[in-house]
Amino acid sequence: MDGGTDTKEIYENVMNILEDLTSNAHKLQEQVLEEILKSNAGTEYLSRFFPNGQADKQSFKTNVPIITYEDIKPYIDRIANGDTPSILLAYRITQFIQSSGTSGGQPKLIPMTVESFEKRMYEPLLPDLVIKRCFNGSDEGKSLYLYFIKPEMETPSGLVASLYTTFYFKTKSFKTGLAKFCTSPIETILCSDNKQSMFCQLLTGLLQRDEVVRMGSSFASVLPRSIKFLDDYWKELCSNIRTGYLSDWITDAGCRNAMSLILTRPNPEMADLIQQICEDKSWEGIIKKLWPKIKYITSICTGSMSQYIPLLEFYGGGIPLVSPNYSSSEACFGINLKPLSKPFDVSYTFLPNTAYFEFLPVNKDGGGKARDTRTIDKPVDLVNVKLGQYYEVVVTTLTGLYRYRIGDVLKVTGFYNKSPQFQFVERQNVVLSIDLDKTTEEDLSKAIMKAKIVLEPLGIMLTTYSSYADTSLMPGRYVLFWELKMKGRNDLPKLDAEIMEQCCCIVEESFDFTYKSLRKGGIISGLELRVVKHGTFDQLMDYYVSKGASITQYKPPSCLKSKEAVKILNSGMVGKFFSSKTMF
Incomplete structure (x- = not known):
């Protein structure tokens, strides 16, 4: 435009x-x-x-x-x-x-x-025009939009099934519209290997860093993951820019052809500048430092995506977030x-x-x-x-x-x-979500009920539990809080690490296909189980009652939304265990 x-x-x-x-x-x-x-x-x-x-x-x-x-x-x-x-x-x-x-x-x-x-083809265009009206000059530069596809599946009838974004990115409407203003060539967006796609999209975004005036993704979860990827690969990205040569492991033909038109010459000056920025111990404001002309970040960051707002504000260094x-x-x-x-x-x-x-x-x-x-x-x-x-x-x-x-x-x-x-x-009913996964209260309950069977022969009782989605690190993970006691008394049981890790694995194995796929792909880390001492959940109830909850109707929240509530349970922690599974 x-x-x-x-x-x-x-x-x-x-x-x-x-x-x-x-x-x-x-x-x-x-x-x-x-x-x-x-x-x-x-x-x-x-x-x-x-x-x-x-x-x-x-x-x-x-x-x-x-x-x-x-x-x-x-x-x-x-x-x-x-x-x-x-x-x-x-x-x-x-x-x-x-x-x-x-x-x-x-x-x-x-x-x-x-x-x-x-009816939906103008869906992304309307808000795009409204947004640009609020930021002077934002219609003159390029967009570092990080877009990815997932493989389509074919039903027995021959009809294809895909995510809406995958479908949309393949349409003429996208290719002749928004795609023209993206730093990422369409071939890199349509690459089915997300790692190669991410590398190439970040590389093209860095090569055009002085033209980028807006950054975004479909969902907010993609952006912190992209920064984490940048943290892991910035040295290699700088090497590509410095030498003008694309890494050999980028084997997708579409990516290599598209990058050959952009990565056309060595640029040691740009590589040195990006290296100097990335070598800083603190990555606060890294987006603004790498793309100095950025005016705003656009991504759906409401609902389950709101958990990523603090990270985006940290990395953005004051850049406005637009949902x-x-x-x-x-x-x-x-x-x-x-x-x-x-x-x-x-x-x-x-x-x-x-x-x-x-x-x-x-x-x-x-x-x-x-x-x-x-x-x-x-x-x-x-x-x-x-x-x-x-x-x-x-x-x-x-x-x-x-x-x-x-x-x-x-x-x-x-x-x-x-x-x-x-x-x-x-x-409604969803209590945990890191990315595209949506785990309901019922899903969580069933998974935990399966895992606690392992403890029963040992005389250990699970008295109550809660959870939260920890996105303070990338990739994020599910965290469970369990209050355990010996049957017949309030003594803290001796915690066998092997058995507790087995509980973690059983819980994860009980979750759905989407969760397992994201775990396998490294988008979600292994589940963490934190055991708290007897009485910790009583302190949690006291907290909610002090905030206006009714004692007669109170039940421990299956998922914690309050940082203070997480802090209360962490204060009673006596053991921490992780799922040992790495692949489903």
């Missing part, structure tokens, strides 16, 4: 579109639902809820149940295995979008059609119209033309955790949500999702014209 009048006109046109969308939220929501019902009412799935053929909004609200993925999965499985898509939706399915949000080991498959992609949009494999929800908001204060303005939205009320108890007290048959429409209230979002789409519970808990923080603005609160 060039600067000047063209950019100004494009921005004004986009803002006019946003004004129209948000001012007519109710009308557009009605039109979206009408279009969905008109197209799909005759499908096998929906027709059974409209026995008289009356597929209007009232019949939809009265007859069609609110569902989860498990309810719709039999239909998607049939399509994946070769059945006609018309059992679920009227449009031809071009491929499946693979979601990372399943805790059962197999990712969810979300249908994608030509029509649904056309641009809120979307999922199922739908695009909204965009951040205030890019300069602090990461923890970000709200997203919902776009009423992307899907039909409903909201299930969620109460919040004294401990701050969502308590499931929804009235399932009375969800609230988009324009009827109340300021300050909490809701779980439900979507209906053209692609076969009808009154589908996303699982995200949101808080209404305001309105932009007639469209509400939401702050992401939490993922």
